[in-house]
Amino acid sequence: MKIAILGAGNLGLSIGKGLIMNNAYTSLYLTRRNTEDIQDYEDYSKVKVLSDNLEAVKNSDILIFAVQPTQLAGILEEIKDELSEKHVLISTVTGFKIPRMEKILEAEHFIIRAMPNTAIAVSKSMTCICSNEKGKKRIAIAEAIFNRLGTSIIIPENKMQAATVICASGVAFWMRLIRATTQGAVQLGFDAKDAQELSMQTCLGAASLLIESGRHPEEEIDKVTTPRGCTIEGLNEMEHNGLSSSLIKGIQASFKKINNISEN
Numbered sequence: 001m002k003i004a005i006l007g008a009g010n011l012g013l014s015i016g017k018g019l020i021m022n023n024a025y026t027s028l029y030l031t032r033r034n035t036e037d038i039q040d041y042e043d044y045s046k047v048k049v050l051s052d053n054l055e056a057v058k059n060s061d062i063l064i065f066a067v068q069p070t071q072l073a074g075i076l077e078e079i080k081d082e083l084s085e086k087h088v089l090i091s092t093v094t095g096f097k098i099p100r101m102e103k104i105l106e107a108e109h110f111i112i113r114a115m116p117n118t119a120i121a122v123s124k125s126m127t128c129i130c131s132n133e134k135g136k137k138r139i140a141i142a143e144a145i146f147n148r149l150g151t152s153i154i155i156p157e158n159k160m161q162a163a164t165v166i167c168a169s170g171v172a173f174w175m176r177l178i179r180a181t182t183q184g185a186v187q188l189g190f191d192a193k194d195a196q197e198l199s200m201q202t203c204l205g206a207a208s209l210l211i212e213s214g215r216h217p218e219e220e221i222d223k224v225t226t227p228r229g230c231t232i233e234g235l236n237e238m239e240h241n242g243l244s245s246s247l248i249k250g251i252q253a254s255f256k257k258i259n260n261i262s263e264n
């Protein structure tokens, strides 16, 4: 696959790193206007770093857009005359809907939206994918890319905002939970390094239990909560202080915000 990442910033570079680690391309173009900071990527085989989006588009089949929402319209305008039937457009841009892309491009193209998360840099992204009608014929390409970089599911476009909150912002939510449990462990006497290790691995183990067993979280909680034991004591105290409610309210607030961003 000849891939170009237009906008090799935080997310674009995370995708790039994942592709490089998986050797998942025949050529990889990384673009941004100031290329100085990412020039080192040319040390990797078949990777080219440049600021010329048109050259990247000409030499690639799969175009992954990872610029800020305010920057996408300009790039689409810039490249639209270079687009042909060989191109599959994959946008990771938050809140920029497919009909708006189609309007700018003024021609039918294979258009896919993908919402990965930053765990793509370690091939563990939960990526949600949707497409326009024409894009359905190429959606398997996007699935193939993102399944190498984690797990993907196809969803309708009207669920993309919700998916962004749960999966993309979700990385930040889970990080905060890991940090909080680390702080708790330090208070119980572990040094910071060990505390984080205990916290991270326990989080990974809990998620793996659910993924591998297919069971509901509450079933696993029942197995840990000894009657009158310490787990239920701690869990109930957390709930009295609004643990679940606080997480759900946070998710609602993010969702409200993302809907406002995309209207602007």
Ligand SMILES: NC(=O)C1=CN([C@@H]2O[C@H](COP(=O)(O)OP(=O)(O)OC[C@H]3O[C@@H](n4cnc5c(N)ncnc54)[C@H](OP(=O)(O)O)[C@@H]3O)[C@@H](O)[C@H]2O)C=CC1
Pocket: 006, 007, 008, 009, 010, 011, 012, 031, 032, 033, 034, 035, 053, 066, 067, 068, 069, 071, 074, 075, 092, 093, 094, 115, 116, 117, 118, 167, 168, 169
């Ligand atoms: N799924 C997720 O987990 C996340 C998704 N996002 C979404 O991903 C998108 C990118 O976010 P993020 O990576 O944080 O943003 P960054 O600002 O880090 O990256 C955007 C990059 O685009 C480059 N750029 C800007 N204009 C152009 C242009 N005309 N041609 C080529 N490159 C250009 C910028 O570099 P330069 O200025 O040098 O051109 C910059 O490196 C956003 O839409 C954001 O909402 C963001 C974070 C997480």
Ligand SMILES: O=C(O)[C@@H]1CCC=N1
Pocket: 094, 164, 168, 169
């Ligand atoms: O915080 C944001 O708005 C973007 C979208 C999802 C992750 N980062």
